[in-house]
Amino acid sequence: MGNYFSPERETASLEQIRAWQTEGLIKAVNKVWNNVPYYRRKMEMAGVTPDDIKGLNDLKKLPFLTKDDLREAYPYGLMAEPLEKCVRIQSTSGTTGRRVVAFYTQNDVDLWEECCARALVAAGATKDDVVHVAYGYGLFTGGAGLHGGSHRLGSMTLPMSSGNTDRQIQFMTDLGSTILCCTPSYAAYLAESIHERGLIDKIRLKAGIFGAEAWTEEMRHDIEQALHIKAYDIYGLTEISGPGVAFECQAQAGMHINEDYFIVEVIDPKTGEVLPEGAKGELVFTSFSKEAFPLLRYRTKDICILSREKCSCGRTFVRMSKPLGRSDDMLIIKGVNVFPSQIETVLLNNGYAANYQIIVDRQKHSDSIEVLVEMTPEMFSDEMSEIKAREKKLVGDLKSMLGIYAVVRLVEPKSIVRSEGKAVRVIDKRNLYKG
Amino acid sequence: MTTKQISVFLENKPGSLAAFCKVLEKHNIDMRAMCLADAMDFGILRIIVDDTFTTMTTLKDEGYVCQITKVLTIEIEDKPGALVGLLTALGDENVNLEYSYAFLSRKADKAYMILKLDNMAKAKEVLLKLGTRIVCQDEMEQIFGD
The missing domain is CATH 3.30.2130.10 (VC0802-like)
Known part of the structure; x- marks a missing residue:
């Protein structure tokens, strides 16, 4: 089962991987110490200097980096290269509305695209394939990542972006798309639409790479059956580069982390203590090869299990399970990161009390979000049109804050379920983390 | 009023x-x-x-x-067409009716309408000119008194 994009790296010995990581880590620590005052301050506060970091065992001496740091240092505070060397930014939503912006030099883009090319090859793609990229293009890393990976591989790239299902299906049939890249929920929706139109016999897809949101094995099975393909998971986050930090191979048994570029740790989210291999905990990444935006010990808040068991594909990179949950309250809805605090911010900005509840559901593999808002005297009016106008403004503000459409339902005061006096903020009916 | x-x-x-x-x-x-x-x-x-x-x-x-x-309560005859004249007059004066509902009292042949209008002052003027009785809060008890 030997289909690799970079065989000498993807099947390197553990010693070789460790050597790359050690060399990279020492270089990265010196670089941020010299170039990034924010890092230097953090390291000084933790009482660490570059001299203390001699190898991978010293990694745990470095302080963690979180989304809060990224927010505090926004926009340029964590850059390790001058802006002139950067060629790209990508961005993702952060808590309380401030976005996280990541910078890339040309080498950083190359590294990212290579990771995505590896994912494509692992899913069976070659340069003769037609790669249909239906992830959103723009600041979101989904579109740009797989697009770049497909270019690197030399496949024919269809830069479809998301939406416009009729056009997606038309290109798929007319141009014979063979690899589909999008969110799993959109893949399920496309499958359904293709069947509705009776066009399944005209579809040439053989595999799909589906990421940016959690999905179950059951959903994988449904998509594979409906589209007659193999469906592969892919993992990544903008802060570390984008999709392709880890990818599934044909064994479909966990995602290989590109360890020649990223060091992974699993920690106890409460104590920060590094856990032994095989333990369930929060993933922490060190992107030592990144030039513009290297992150040391970045906490992902994704709860996972790592496995170094030999994989039948021959890759030696460690495998991560599908995320089993979050150690914070972030929700991923339609592939978009949503924090309850963002909804709170919208309500407070409108002068309303923050009594709300988010109900997330998935019907026919498609996510929906409904926000229950308790009526307040400020929001109420004797005139229906006034209330409707305020409701509409909330919907609009939520759309621009979250990037996705949320249904607002106004409810009676004190009607939101409280547990031990505390309102239950999120009801996620999707049951995503059952494996 | x-x-x-x-x-x-x-x-x-x-x-x-x-x-x-x-x-x-x-x-x-x-x-x-x-x-x-x-x-x-x-x-x-x-x-x-x-x-x-x-x-x-x-x-x-x-x-x-x-x-x-604040709304207006008016007394009208409980018979067909009683509303036509006053609603026409309000319309002619460009007063818009936002909502309205009716109730009956225990006695008399009168019906009562609650009116919410976009221009209450103007509406009062029009209604009084027509000789319509506008019931104020204190008079409510009379309507419902036994």
């Missing part, structure tokens, strides 16, 4: 009006008139009660979002 109406936010779901009425019953509040307007998920209940102040206090204590709105 206006009447105080209480507008209450209610969710559009089974049992919500019943629960509200139970609150009134518990506090011995008598509804004179009521009207329920509904949007998709919620409604605005508009009521006229015997004791507006106590009712407002009670409803707020019970956790309802409510407010007082």
Whole structure:
């Protein structure tokens, strides 16, 4: 089962991987110490200097980096290269509305695209394939990542972006798309639409790479059956580069982390203590090869299990399970990161009390979000049109804050379920983390 | 010359009006008139009660979002066509009727209408010119007195 994009790296010995990581880590620590005052301050506060970091065992001496740091240092505070060397930014939503912006030099883009090319090859793609990229293009890393990976591989790239299902299906049939890249929920929706139109016999897809949101094995099975393909998971986050930090191979048994570029740790989210291999905990990444935006010990808040068991594909990179949950309250809805605090911010900005509840559901593999808002005297009016106008403004503000459409339902005061006096903020009916 | 109406936010779901009425019953509040307007998920209940102040206090204590709105109560003949003249006059003066509902009293051949208009001052002027009786809050008790 030997289909690799970079065989000498993807099947390197553990010693070789460790050597790359050690060399990279020492270089990265010196670089941020010299170039990034924010890092230097953090390291000084933790009482660490570059001299203390001699190898991978010293990694745990470095302080963690979180989304809060990224927010505090926004926009340029964590850059390790001058802006002139950067060629790209990508961005993702952060808590309380401030976005996280990541910078890339040309080498950083190359590294990212290579990771995505590896994912494509692992899913069976070659340069003769037609790669249909239906992830959103723009600041979101989904579109740009797989697009770049497909270019690197030399496949024919269809830069479809998301939406416009009729056009997606038309290109798929007319141009014979063979690899589909999008969110799993959109893949399920496309499958359904293709069947509705009776066009399944005209579809040439053989595999799909589906990421940016959690999905179950059951959903994988449904998509594979409906589209007659193999469906592969892919993992990544903008802060570390984008999709392709880890990818599934044909064994479909966990995602290989590109360890020649990223060091992974699993920690106890409460104590920060590094856990032994095989333990369930929060993933922490060190992107030592990144030039513009290297992150040391970045906490992902994704709860996972790592496995170094030999994989039948021959890759030696460690495998991560599908995320089993979050150690914070972030929700991923339609592939978009949503924090309850963002909804709170919208309500407070409108002068309303923050009594709300988010109900997330998935019907026919498609996510929906409904926000229950308790009526307040400020929001109420004797005139229906006034209330409707305020409701509409909330919907609009939520759309621009979250990037996705949320249904607002106004409810009676004190009607939101409280547990031990505390309102239950999120009801996620999707049951995503059952494996 | 206006009447105080209480507008209450209610969710559009089974049992919500019943629960509200139970609150009134518990506090011995008598509804004179009521009207329920509904949007998709919620409604605005508009009521006229015997004791507006106590009712407002009670409803707020019970956790309802409510407010007082000033409306006009007019007395009309309880017969066909009684509304035509005055509504036409209001329309001619470009006064817009936002909502309206009717109630009957225990006696007499009179009917009563609650009117919410976009220009209350102008409306009063038009109605008085027509000789329409506008019932003010204090006179309500007379209507309902036995």
